Amino acid sequence: MKKINAGLVGITGYAGMELARLLAGHPHMRLSMACSRAEAGKRLGQFYPFLESLPGSDVVISVFDPKEAARLCDVVFLAVPAGTAMDMAYDLLQAGVKVVDFSADFRLRDSATYEEWYKIDHKQQALLPQAVYGLPELYAQDAARTSLIANPGCYPSSVILGLYAALKHRLILLDDIVVDAKSGTSGAGRKASVPTLFCEVSDTFRAYGLPRHRHTPEIEQEVSLLAGQPVCLSFNPHLVPMNRGILSTIYTRLANPAMTLEEVHDIFSHTWKDSQWVRILPQGALPETRFVRGSMFCDIGLVVDPRTGRLTILSAIDNLCRGAAGQALANANLMCGLPMQSGLEHLAPLA
Numbered sequence: 001m002k003k004i005n006a007g008l009v010g011i012t013g014y015a016g017m018e019l020a021r022l023l024a025g026h027p028h029m030r031l032s033m034a035c036s037r038a039e040a041g042k043r044l045g046q047f048y049p050f051l052e053s054l055p056g057s058d059v060v061i062s063v064f065d066p067k068e069a070a071r072l073c074d075v076v077f078l079a080v081p082a083g084t085a086m087d088m089a090y091d092l093l094q095a096g097v098k099v100v101d102f103s104a105d106f107r108l109r110d111s112a113t114y115e116e117w118y119k120i121d122h123k124q125q126a127l128l129p130q131a132v133y134g135l136p137e138l139y140a141q142d143a144a145r146t147s148l149i150a151n152p153g154c155y156p157s158s159v160i161l162g163l164y165a166a167l168k169h170r171l172i173l174l175d176d177i178v179v180d181a182k183s184g185t186s187g188a189g190r191k192a193s194v195p196t197l198f199c200e201v202s203d204t205f206r207a208y209g210l211p212r213h214r215h216t217p218e219i220e221q222e223v224s225l226l227a228g229q230p231v232c233l234s235f236n237p238h239l240v241p242m243n244r245g246i247l248s249t250i251y252t253r254l255a256n257p258a259m260t261l262e263e264v265h266d267i268f269s270h271t272w273k274d275s276q277w278v279r280i281l282p283q284g285a286l287p288e289t290r291f292v293r294g295s296m297f298c299d300i301g302l303v304v305d306p307r308t309g310r311l312t313i314l315s316a317i318d319n320l321c322r323g324a325a326g327q328a329l330a331n332a333n334l335m336c337g338l339p340m341q342s343g344l345e346h347l348a349p350l351a
């Protein structure tokens with residue numbers, strides 16, 4: 001079988017690094033172009049010693065050029081900051097190249113909402129209708145038919161998957177959802193900045209971005225679509241001193257406060273029984289980031305408190321794999337007609 005040629009813009013970032021790791025083991029896709037402005041000219045195996053002698057290690061890092069991308073690639077991953085991906089996507093699509101965008105440029109269906117929350121003018125609004133929000137559990141069929149994927153944000157992936165069964169089966173009140181999420185520091189990217197220096201993040205624990213973190217409208221958009229009505233919720237992210245992983249603790253109130261954990265658990269388990277990657281943990285078990293590290297799994301634990309009538313949903317994912325590169329690869333697989341799980345079947349390394 002001929003291999004699909006993949007390009008990756010933003011190879012030096014954390015999300016790009018994770019995708020390079022995944023592509024090196026992909027049975028049907030190979031890295032044929034890797035772009036960065038700062039590291040152009042270096043051989044990939046030289047820049048990333050962990051890739052040396054593996055597929056892709058001989059690719060020489062280059063500055064992004066859409067014409068060269070069209071010559072070399074069937075699909076291009078844009079692992080670059082919001083605001084920089086939209087024009088690249090336009091040029092690539094014009095040249096007939098499929099695009100998976102890691103940034104938020106095409107995630108929000110309403111460009112005014114994007115401009116309000118990101119403070120960036122949307123210059124490619126005409127592309128928004130063809131962009132598919134690439135959460136495979138919700139939109140795999142659409143992903144297989146498009147050329148432009150808006151790869152979901154890391155926090156939104158954990159929250160939307162966590163809430164999906166409760167919304168679908170109308171288990172919870174929609175006016176009282178509070179998301180208390182924690183992320184490892186790779187979620188902030190690899191660029192040097194004082195707030196993510198070792199001494200600023202180790203041995204401390206802090207919230208950030210309250211109450212207007214940019215992932216809020218993305219979560220609300222998808223939760224509202226699932227609920228069939230507008231939903232406004234509280235999203236409160238925190239930074240924890242670990243490299244990677246997200247744990248979202250989602251506080252909700254049961255529509256029927258008499259529901260038992262067993263009943264809720266049955267509904268969640270049934271909803272996700274055919275899912276490859278969403279795992280409903282046994283009653284009483286709570287998820288941990290280390291058990292999903294570097295994988296596509298989303299582990300969900302459930303707590304029902306009869307005293308308060310609350311259903312608390314805990315959702316753990318790996319921000320770089322499920323929350324970025326792995327999900328992007330699943331989407332590219334779908335767009336290219338490959339099995340969704342190609343190159344994504346590994347488990348978390350423990351210890």
Ligand SMILES: NC(=O)c1ccc[n+]([C@@H]2O[C@H](COP(=O)([O-])OP(=O)(O)OC[C@H]3O[C@@H](n4cnc5c(N)ncnc54)[C@H](OP(=O)(O)O)[C@@H]3O)[C@@H](O)[C@H]2O)c1
Nearest residue numbers: 010012013014015036037038079080102103187189190324
């Ligand atoms: N980190 C995560 O957990 C995560 C999760 C989900 C989604 N994302 C999204 O994925 C994207 C990349 O995130 P990251 O964490 O990997 O960021 P990062 O570590 O800061 O890396 C950003 C990459 O983009 C390149 N870049 C920056 N500005 C650019 C520009 N103006 N033109 C071209 N290339 C540019 C950088 O290389 P050069 O400066 O050398 O060109 C670098 O390779 C972002 O949109 C982010 O929101 C990240």
